[in-house]
Amino acid sequence: MPNAVSLPNPVAELPEVGDLRAQLRRRGVAHTLDSTRLTRALYSSDASLYRVVPQAVAHPRTVEEAVAVLDAARAAGMPVTTRGAGTSCAGNAVGPGLVLDTARHLTAITALDPEARTATVEPGVVQSSLQVAAAPHGLRFGPDPSTHNRCTIGGMIGNNACGPRALGYGRTADNVVALDVLTGSGERILLDGSESVDAFASLTALKKVVGANLGTIRTEFGRFGRQVSGYSLEHLLPERRFDVARFFAGTEGTLGVILGATVRLVADAPHKLMIALGYASMADAGDAAPAILPHRPTAAEGLDRRIVEVVRRTHGESAVPPLPRGDGWMFVEVVGDDPAEVRARAERVLxxxxxxxGFVVDDPRQALALWKIREDGAGLAGVSLASPAYPGWEDAAVPPEHLGSYLRDFDALLGQHRLDGVPYGHFGDGCVHVRIDFPLTTAGGDAVHRAF
Ligand SMILES: Cc1cc2nc3c(=O)[nH]c(=O)nc-3n(C[C@H](O)[C@H](O)[C@H](O)COP(=O)(O)OP(=O)(O)OC[C@H]3O[C@@H](n4cnc5c(N)ncnc54)[C@H](O)[C@@H]3O)c2cc1C
Incomplete structure (x- = not known):
């Protein structure tokens, strides 16, 4: 029996919501606050296993109101959790104090410059809305999590979100140009590379931390693309010119609130081809991932039969176009300006x-349907086993050359604990998600979870 873990009580030290309301009133923004039971319940969960009921939720209508709300929260000593669409899988968007909702009103695309290939947005802009605005200029925002039709740019920066096409276009951190942030200590900083470190106590302190730990940061951080958990201190190294905007990506709202962001847009190549490859197993598909990478794919995604079956059960036979033989698949995308070159590269992937x-998917509608399986599969994986499976074991980051053996070992580990799981993921980046059927609703299930 594992030792019981004693967790801190997150609500023990919280101030009264009345104190916060009084501070909001002083600043003329009390109307943004909602502390009704229903709203608190609605904002108590995200896409994770966790449920934390907040004291209240604020829905600022403008960036200025958000600044005033944050000032009031600081004065009242109320902790703040910033929230976009709340699609995080690890409890990132829930918290016990005040939840600051950016998705309801802070949704303006304030500038789009096709020449400079940048867009400036408020934090609650949904990824797909930015795509719609960029498309007429032949541009797109590169990273595209499966939740793109609801996830926000603020949340993507908060999580340093990636998605299938981060393989071709980079992670969100790689596409951040400048950020307008309000730190936890109340400093409003435009992080655009021209900020003066000496003018801000938080930047001065950050620089000191980096200076005192150069060796560790150089050897342990940023060793491979998907090493994105925790603070990405490598962006602060002197040789990377202390890039605080990029560093801010992935800090999950712990250092401050993003009030606005300028992000890079990339050319949406006019010619795309998908290659569908079938393998005896997911692990075999994982083994093959490194061989695909020299062909510069923009996506290389792995999935197994159980996800395909659940899509078929949920959306009907017609939702699943013909697939190559096998029980595990890799879907690869190559893009470019020259159709002949793209075709030749697709044949080389094959x-x-x-x-x-395997085959090259010539019909764009068929390609769309296959990508939809991967996209829907992310949400449906939880119901694809005999018993419910849960999120929480997310974003295992494995250098692609070890992916096949990682998947085999992981399967064996699940077997040892009499558990089952449906892995899927961004194989080109060595990033694996899985939903595991922890028996959380049966007696002793918690112990099984802890033991695993
Ligand atoms: C089915 C499914 C599939 C997914 N697929 C992917 C995937 O392929 N790739 C991927 O990377 N992720 C994926 N995710 C995770 C998640 O959808 C993404 O990370 C998404 O970008 C989060 O955006 P959001 O608006 O929901 O952010 P939220 O969940 O609301 O917030 C994310 C984090 O950012 C912080 N935050 C939000 N707004 C701000 C702000 N203005 N300032 C500072 N911090 C802020 C929050 O406090 C939180 O820590 C998936 C999730 C699900 C449920």
Missing amino acids: ADGQALD
Whole structure:
């Protein structure tokens, strides 16, 4: 029996919501606050296993109101959790104090410059809305989590979100140009590379931390693309010119609130081809991932039969176009300006993909349907096993050359604990998600979870 873990009580030290309301009133923004039972319940969960009921939720209508709300929260000593769409899988968007909701009103795209290939947005802009605005200029925002039709740019920066096409276009951190942030200590800083470190106590302190730990940061941080958990201190190294805006990506709202962001847009290549590759297993697909990478794919996604079956059960037979033979698949995308070059590269992926079976998907509608399986599968994986499976074991980051053996070992580990799981993920980046059927609703289930 594992030792019981004693967790701190997150609500023990919280101030009264009345104190916060009084501070908001003084600043003329009490109307933004909602502390009704229903709203607190609605904001108590995200896409994770956790439930934390907040004291109250604020829905600022403008950036200025958000600044006033944060000032009031600071004065009242109320902790703040900033929230976009709340699609995080690890409890990132829930908290016991005040939840600051950016998704309801802070949704303006304030500038889009096709020449400079940048867009400036308020934090609650949904990724797909930015895509719609950028598309007429032949541009797109690169990273595209499966939740793109609801997740916000603020939340993407908060999580340093990636998605299938981060393989081709970079992570959110790689696409941040400048951020307008309000730190936890109340400093409003425009992080655009021209900020003066000496003018801000928080930046001065950050620089000191980096200076005192250069060796560790150089050897341990940023070793491979998907090493994105925790603070990405590598962006603060002197040789990277102390890039605080990029560093801010992935800090999950713990250092401050993003009030506005300028992000990079990339050319949306006019010619795209998908290659569907079939393998005996997901692990075999994982083994083949490194062989695909020299062909510069913009996406290389892995999934297994159980996800395909649940899509078929949920959306009907017609939702699943013909697939190559196998029980595990890799979907690869190559893009470019020259159709002949794109076709040649797709054929090389097919030849080098070490697959049992495969084909280039010529019909764009069929390609769309196949990508939709991968996209919907992320949400449906939880119901694809005999018993419910849960999120929480997210974003295992494995250098692609170890992906196949990682998947085999992981399967064996699940077996040892008599658990089952449905892995899927961004194989080109060595990033694996899984939903595991922890018996959380049966007696002793918690112990099984802890033991695993
Ligand atoms: C089915 C499913 C599939 C997913 N697929 C992917 C995927 O492929 N790739 C991927 O990267 N992620 C994925 N995710 C996780 C999640 O959807 C993304 O990370 C998404 O970008 C989060 O955006 P959001 O608006 O929901 O942010 P939220 O969940 O609301 O917030 C995310 C984090 O950012 C912080 N935050 C939000 N707004 C701000 C702000 N203005 N200032 C400072 N901090 C802020 C929050 O406090 C929180 O810590 C998936 C989730 C689900 C449920």
